[in-house]
Amino acid sequence: MHPRTATLVAFSDAELDTGRSQRIARHLQDCPECQAALDRISKEKQDLSALAGGAGPVVDARRGLAAVLATMARWREGPAPEMKSRARAQVEIYFGCGAASFMESPDIRADELLGKTLALMTAFLGQEAAEAVAGEILRGLDCAALTAEVLP
Amino acid sequence: MTTAEDWSGLQSAPRWIMGVTGAYLCLGLFVFYVWCHAAPALSLQASPGDTEALSVVGMTAAQAWFCLLALRSFQPGAPLRRAWFLIMLSAATHLVGGVLGQLPGDASPIHRIALLLSGPVQMALLAAGLLAALVVLRRFGFGVRPKATGWAVAGILVLFTLTRFGETASKQVTAGNAISLARNLLLCVLSIEALFLWLSAGRMGRGLIAKCWRAFAIGIFVIGFGEAALWAIGSYFPAWLVAALEWYVWFPAAAVFALAPAHAVAAVRRATGRSTRSSSDLRVPVFPRTAAAN
Numbered sequence: 001m002h003p004r005t006a007t008l009v010a011f012s013d014a015e016l017d018t019g020r021s022q023r024i025a026r027h028l029q030d031c032p033e034c035q036a037a038l039d040r041i042s043k044e045k046q047d048l049s050a051l052a053g054g055a056g057p058v059v060d061a062r063r064g065l066a067a068v069l070a071t072m073a074r075w076r077e078g079p080a081p082e083m084k085s086r087a088r089a090q091v092e093i094y095f096g097c098g099a100a101s102f103m104e105s106p107d108i109r110a111d112e113l114l115g116k117t118l119a120l121m122t123a124f125l126g127q128e129a130a131e132a133v134a135g136e137i138l139r140g141l142d143c144a145a146l147t148a149e150v151l152p
Numbered sequence: 153m154t155t156a157e158d159w160s161g162l163q164s165a166p167r168w169i170m171g172v173t174g175a176y177l178c179l180g181l182f183v184f185y186v187w188c189h190a191a192p193a194l195s196l197q198a199s200p201g202d203t204e205a206l207s208v209v210g211m212t213a214a215q216a217w218f219c220l221l222a223l224r225s226f227q228p229g230a231p232l233r234r235a236w237f238l239i240m241l242s243a244a245t246h247l248v249g250g251v252l253g254q255l256p257g258d259a260s261p262i263h264r265i266a267l268l269l270s271g272p273v274q275m276a277l278l279a280a281g282l283l284a285a286l287v288v289l290r291r292f293g294f295g296v297r298p299k300a301t302g303w304a305v306a307g308i309l310v311l312f313t314l315t316r317f318g319e320t321a322s323k324q325v326t327a328g329n330a331i332s333l334a335r336n337l338l339l340c341v342l343s344i345e346a347l348f349l350w351l352s353a354g355r356m357g358r359g360l361i362a363k364c365w366r367a368f369a370i371g372i373f374v375i376g377f378g379e380a381a382l383w384a385i386g387s388y389f390p391a392w393l394v395a396a397l398e399w400y401v402w403f404p405a406a407a408v409f410a411l412a413p414a415h416a417v418a419a420v421r422r423a424t425g426r427s428t429r430s431s432s433d434l435r436v437p438v439f440p441r442t443a444a445a446n
Binding site for chain 1: 294361416420
């Protein structure tokens with residue numbers, strides 16, 4: 001099923017959450033029709049921006065798509081397994097093995113697992129502690145550098 | 153990282169509570185032994201009740217303080233904040249009741265207020281707090297269905313408290329009896345909550361948060377089974393001995409109740425103490441948004 005034009009506009013404006021962006025990006029990979037629609041949206045926005053005297057940032061939807069795809073690839077092969085293992089370790093420390101095995105289905109994505117872990121930590125330890133645990137999980141994975149790398 | 157030798161800071165609070173409780177119980181047993189032998193020989197009339205009550209009040213103060221620290225970890229609107237608030241109120245009420253109960257005059261209105269605060273009021277607040285916690289545990293997938301064994305254990309406690317309820321109800325209705333009736337009913341509710349908490353914590357594992365909620369369940373079981381044991385031996389042993397033994401129920405129970413929030417505080421301190429990253433580094437990168445910014 002093709003995403004609606006409004007969704008593609010939101011995607012090109014980076015207004016969708018990570019999970020939804022990734023779903024749209026996956027669809028765009030295999031759908032030339034939607035890719036063309038995204039190009040049209042991008043061009044229209046550039047035209048509008050030019051009419052307005054170049055005010056405001058011009059969003060290159062193609063670049064956004066490339067970034068999301070690159071990120072997805074990274075999640076699959078790069079820091080993802082390490083992140084999963086760290087998230088599991090943190091849940092085991094604060095909750096126990098039962099909680100760690102209970103929350104992890106075999107095909108869970110690393111970012112989903114991280115989200116679940118942080119939701120659990122926020123609920124039972126509070127926001128500050130959850131952020132600290134997130135720091136512990138992400139330490140050394142250098143997500144900021146990863147962002148810069150996939151977005152030239 | 154916390155090590156076995158690390159006894160500094162709030163992270164080690166559970167260890168301190170366990171250590172102090174163990175030492176104090178050993179000392180208490182020794183004093184009790186000496187007192188049992190010396191009192192008849194020296195015609196002593198006083199009992200060590202006052203110091204015993206103060207030790208329970210001290211543990212309750214520790215519980216209230218740890219509950220306050222745990223409560224402060226949660227932002228307004230956080231799911232567990234209400235639970236910790238009620239549990240903190242329960243500890244504070246118990247503390248105020250305990251302090252007022254030490255004032256002279258057993259039949260004074262203040263003493264009755266103390267009994268009310270440290271009895272039904274405290275238990276009702278604790279029951280409400282634990283119920284809120286159980287709702288959160290269930291929401292996050294730690295809900296449980298007790299098996300026959302669990303129901304049997306809780307059933308024994310409920311049966312005992314209902315028996316006590318029947319005993320008290322058959323007597324003349326006084327303020328003290330009414331308080332006792334309410335207390336017994338609330339102990340029934342707490343016993344069932346303790347069963348659910350115990351099983352939920354068991355489903356989590358052996359982590360710090362699991363230990364926290366398990367400790368609340370243990371505290372309730374100690375009170376329930378301790379009171380049942382005291383009631384059972386009450387017919388066979390002199391009243392002074394039973395009164396002296398009460399401390400061995402109330403003090404460990406108070407210690408376990410202090411241990412519960414101490415575990416929660418230790419978990420929070422452990423998490424926040426180890427973080428070396430600034431909060432701006434902690435967010436999971438959202439790449440499409442970054443693309444838009446470029």
